[in-house]
Amino acid sequence: MTMKIVSKNRLLVGTAVLTLISAGLYGCKDFLSTNSVPQGTLDAGTLSSKAGVEGTLIGAYRALDCTNNTSGPGWGCAASNWVFGSVAADDSYKGSTKDDQPPINDIEGYHWGAPKGQDYINQKWTLTYEGVVRANSALRLLKKVVASSPSEFSTADAHAVEGEALFLRAHYHFEAYRMWGNIPYYREDETDFRKANETSTEAAADIIKDLDAAIALLPTTPRSKGRASQWTAKAYKGRVQVYAGQYAAAVTTLQDVKTNGPYALEKSYDRVWTGFNQFADGPETILAYQASSNDGEPNGNNANFGERLNFPYYTHFGCCGFNQPSQNLVNFYKVDAAGLPLSLSDPANWNSSDANFTSANTALVDPRLDWTVGREGVPYKDWGLYNSNMVRDPGNGGPYSPKKNAHEEASGSEQLAGGWSPTQQNSVHMHLYRFADLLLLLAEAQVEGGDLNGAMANVNLVRARADSTAQGCGFRPTDASIVIPDSSAYPGCVGDKRIAVPTNDPSIKWATYKVSQYTSFPSQAYAREAVRTERRLELAMEGQRLFDLRRWGLAYAAAAINGYINGEGGGAEKTRIAYKATADVFAQKHLLFPIPYLQVELSKTGTTQNLKQNTGW
């Protein structure tokens, strides 16, 4: 009896177990594969459509400034290059406190091989090549979609997408080129991410090649305001040619853009960097990062991410007080009685003032000073009067604040909510290339080609515009919680909301502006210096200066930088800002940044370092 039950059970259970095991094995394949699908992501197939291609191209534009993913150790990713172009040159100090963002201390001190500084340099490299990768993704995907479903794209659209992507690829490589010179060049079909770098000459040729291809494909008017057109690419090509020293070709290219292209100077200087959206992407804009605020992204990450540290500190903005204009830069805006730069007519003394250049100073100045620098007693756009107490640590960063990137209160471009310090976030477009820059590049090429009159004409165009308007009262439209007194200092300003006024407007009590045009360029040397001076005056604090200095050769760059620190025009930064004394001497190796050590290491295959480090690093 017992045995029978056991046998019966054995049979039953045996069958059950076998059934279970076979059911399990049968289910194997499906069970594992259905559980292997990634959750909540897109796959390559889904993006193989027109929308996918266009979206991928949008992603490529987005890499023009820092993204969520690159904000990591700091602001090396900023579209404007303010760290590398302005702080590492003679435009500005790091600012803030000595302890904040220590990598910038290394960049500012020319210790570019130091570990902290490397963090920033690596960040620039990373975002630059992310831009290349995104542009190449768009090109690859476009090819795939056009081949597999030809009806998705009209020829015009396919050409425009390809042209824009090629243009962006050229732009990103140009950013790498002017940082590091000898860079690897990546096209859409390449998969070896450890390949060797090219020489800077080869890189420039490759950039121009991509720009030529883009010029052939792009429409003459951009598909939308933020996009590249044929003229964008042509203008950019001229820029690259100037950097590459191809002056004759540059003159041809840039003259064509000037004559036949859609670009013109803004009437008023304050319309270049502005939070008023109706003035954004005006005639002067060739390429700008299209910052946006209150756009649905909760933390304002598409706003002026790269510039968000660069505001007066103790104000509405709350933080952070970086990128403070140097005393040298402020002095540089002095003009002589003729309205020409004092640095040209009085090279021995123009920089002799160490004092805070407040509204009490009656020296004649170029009106661009007060569009570029926040200084004591001068209205700060429409935020009331700037005062030196707004600085976080004057002993570290001097009394001035940056101004171009700040939005006008009335513009409404400020981020209304969001994570960290939204009051420093705005939709002021960050200019990467503008028509005044183009005119001065053209003038530079003309000088080198011996066309001094042509060069002077272009410089004078820029100076004429500079003379059109100056900072006005900008009485605050809202004054409920005024922290900055307006009315007591300049009673005539009460109710005067004008941000820009004629340079001789009677309301101006804080400065005496004068800027006039050159009447002759007596020599090539004079012309060269005049053009270079004009570039600094016009483009100061826009992250261009170090790249300009390096383009003008070791002798010029070293004289400028070392003079800036140790003494030029009667003044020296090392006596004004204590830490400047520890700066390294600007030398040959500083003509290029070191390729990030990390990237050199990552480029190794076996023991071969494929990325060759720049000489001296």
Add this chain to the structure above:
Amino acid sequence: MFANRRKTMEKNLSGKTSFRNRGWRGLSAVLVSLLFALVLSGTAFGQNIVVTGTVTSTGGAPLQGVTVRVQGTDTRATTDASGKYRISAPGDAVLNFSVLGQRPVQTTVAGRNTVDVTMANITYLEQVLVTAYTEQRRGDITGAISSVDIAQAQKQTGASVLQRLDVAVPGVTVVSSGSPGSRSTVRIRGVSSFQNNDPLYVIDGTPVEESYLNFLNPNDITSVQVLKDASASSIYGSRASNGVIVIETTKKGIQGPPQVTLRVRSGVASPVKGYNDILLTNSLDYFKVLRASYQNAGLKTPTNIYGDSLNPSIPQYIYAAGSTRPAVGGLDQYGRPINVNTAAYSYPNALIMPGSAGTDWWGAVFGTAPVGDYNLDVNGGSDANAYRVSFNYFHQGGTAIYNDFKRGSIRANTQFNRGMFNFGENVALSYERHYGGLPDDPGGYAEDGILGKNILMQPVIPIYDINGNFAGGKSTGLGNQGNPVKYAFEHKDDIQKNLNIFGNAFAGLDLTPAISLKTRLGFNTGQNAFAGFTPPSPEVAEATFNNQIDENTTQFLDWTWSNTARFVKALGSHNFDFLLGQEANQATNHNIAGSLQNLVNTGVDSRYIQNALGGKKDVSSTGSKSALLSLFGKADYNYAEKYVASFTVRRDGSSRLAPGHQWGTFPAFGLGWRLTNEPFFSGNKYFSDVMLRYGVGVTGNQLIPSGRIVAQFGGDLGETYYDVTGSGSTIATGYRQTSIGNPDLKWEENKSTNVGADMVLFNGAINLVVDVYRRNTNNLLFDPALPATAGLSSPPIINVGKMRNTGIDFSVGHQAAFWNVTLNGSHYHNEIVSIDGFQTFFYGPISTRFGNQVINEIGHPIGSFYGFIADGFFRDAADVAAHAKQDGAAPGRIKFRDVNGDGVVDNNDRTIIGSPHPKFTAGLDLGARRGNFDVSATVFGTYGNKIFENQMEFYVFREFETNVRNDLLANSWTPTNLNAKYPRLDVSDGNSSTISSFYVKDGSYTRLRNMQIGYTLPSTAQYLPGARVYLQGDNLFTKTNYDGLDPALPAANTFGPAGDVRDQYRGVDRGSYPSNRVFSVGVVTSF
């Protein structure tokens, strides 16, 4: 009829019990006699008499807690502290004596009134362990398995049983913080992977992947076995490469009426050390450091806070309402606000903060906290069923204010036996609530939160402003930290809630004495929810005026269904034990996260994500899915108790790996030789029992995120979306590749070889276990960085890394009649053998403000410290000139070694400057008893590990103008103090703070982890008869040279794109929540 049925049942049950508990070796003589006794007891009836007696061990020590049962009845008694018992039994009854760790004894009363019994120790090799899917006698195990003395492990005040495993098991390290409910990072025999190295926890047969294990009430645990090598763990195949910890909660119900045990413990915790022991708490003392830093730099000392540098004073106000200071009647000659119009105060735009003569920030945040643990369990049953139900309430207050952890749990374990069938379930329901915004082991910069740099606020900053709102460092020179008291207060309603239902249902069939089948469905399901609040901070240097709430909820379900068949047979001296099994596992989770900014009302009752309640909403969800399928088998063979061989093989399929590579096979082989059973060895007077073991095997690892076989694309509003139309406020959709797939993803393999010996020496006086091992990880799964030219998408997870661990574990114990001692020791060496075939190193996952101090380099241990070698300080200008060119070199600054001798100190001179891995760890357990008193102590030590004291960035180098160490001024370099502890105070010295060996400290420590003194009340006591009361102290004493806060650092909560990478970032002191010193009192009583 009834009696017969019952006897049949008992027979079956006994048969079953025999091979559950005693292995395959047939019915031992003891059991035969027991059966015999059972039959007898069923038919015999006699007059009840009172029997008393004493139970002692072989050494003559009285044994407490021995259960004395009258065979075949529910009558039972327990011995008291002097080993005495009293029971009423028939004159011809059989008495059954049993207690854990001693061989059971049966004896007949035979009319006696006094029955004294001596019980023999179960020798080490006779112990029965619950290991993988089966139970085995230690003498039949060829792998390296350590058992945890569970009673010892339960003597702790943490929420998780894991926190004390390092003392209990050689070869195991555990790190955790003093934060309530914090995670335990358990590592068995080093580190085998760059990714997650958590061991696999198997609780009642159900695998669990998590490292808190707070849902498990330590008092419910009956046994913990640590499977350390492949030969032991490879039956778990795929997930066993970091070792397996097998935890059983199946305390059997005792036959008879319900027995109720109440355990209550209550105490008070405080930090083992505080920053107020090492930092300045007086503002004018701080000024002296400030002044020296400026004077030495040749700069004017700032006067905006302390006024005249020769005659400094505490400012009346450090801050009064913004740059233009409408509330200020003027500034004194030093620029300090005077004649402040306090009526102009308005929050948040016009704050007025007084100066403080000295704020003790640590003291304001940290203090004592209550802890409590309350358990009630009930067990009982009959031959046909057994049950155990337990209730637990656990409370651990944080030593930081507004921070605590509470857990309630209910467990029900039941088992039913019907003939050949047995079935039942073990289910625990637990609910945890963790209040407060203090992450226990933060990732990232770790500057935020209470610890990190916020606790290092300057003493001159007050806690509150003049109107009782929180104050902050809002003037030049006061740093950018947040007020830590405010942080704690504002986050007091932040809550993490975890609800877990964990358990399994099982059924077994004992087909014949030789064949048994078992099926088990294990499940772990629940919900983790977090709600937090971020306040506006107008009072800090980098003011914010926004508020925000965040919520997220994760639901998860993880189930495992396993089916096993076991066959046990003895043929003469040949003994066989076969196990075959099949298992399926699926894990899914779904997370929803949301936030709301600019809440109109920030009250707790308004913290919901709704349009009407605030500004911008942001909501998103994520999820994951993965599965495993397995077949496994195990064959054990034993010849004549002398030679043991075991062979295990498991075949696993993982959904995370690529088609074609999904299945991996993991074999293991072990040999054992019971030397003492050889004729030539028998009767050896030193060696009572010796077994030599050799094991070799392969285990696998597939712990990577699901879905990494294919390329993934996506986008994010702040990363790929762009305003291409220049509208200023609308963005167009953008995409990018977010991760690169690897269609060849395959198993990571861990080959391990273990040679060990188990020895019982001097007639059982000493147990010695020694194991030597080597573990090689091949095809290591991780995501080595690609060059940036490949873009920002997560690099593919590939299988090329290699790592090696070698080491030795030993345990030596002595069990005397009235005292016992066990020493566990271990050493391991970890070495990276290969990374990705290209790189020779890669940096750690976290950078601090001064860069990255961790490197993973071939030939060195994972997570080594990396930087310059600090060679003291420059003596004078001549020393500077004689040294290699170094940026910023000056007398009194740190001199860095020119390692490559090229005459320049630069990046190329950075080198390995220390390892966070200990050279040796040891745990010492001591116990003694005398009369009704018992005392025990546990000591843990770690030696040779280094700590990177990152907090020195702040409290030595004053990055961000933090508070400083109280010995900084006295021990800094001066021309007359050349051999100082710290470099010269110099505000312009930006170089000495560079990452170097100056930050690297010896992290060795020896700590008295636990001490307990108990007293057992006599069974005749009026109150609580037989109860044990005790006093307990945790972390009473620490001996260390480390002068930071606490050398017992937790692992940082660090994630890379491919998951947990905490082993790449260990031993960095970034201000971790210190361990707790706890004094508690407890009582255990049964009725």
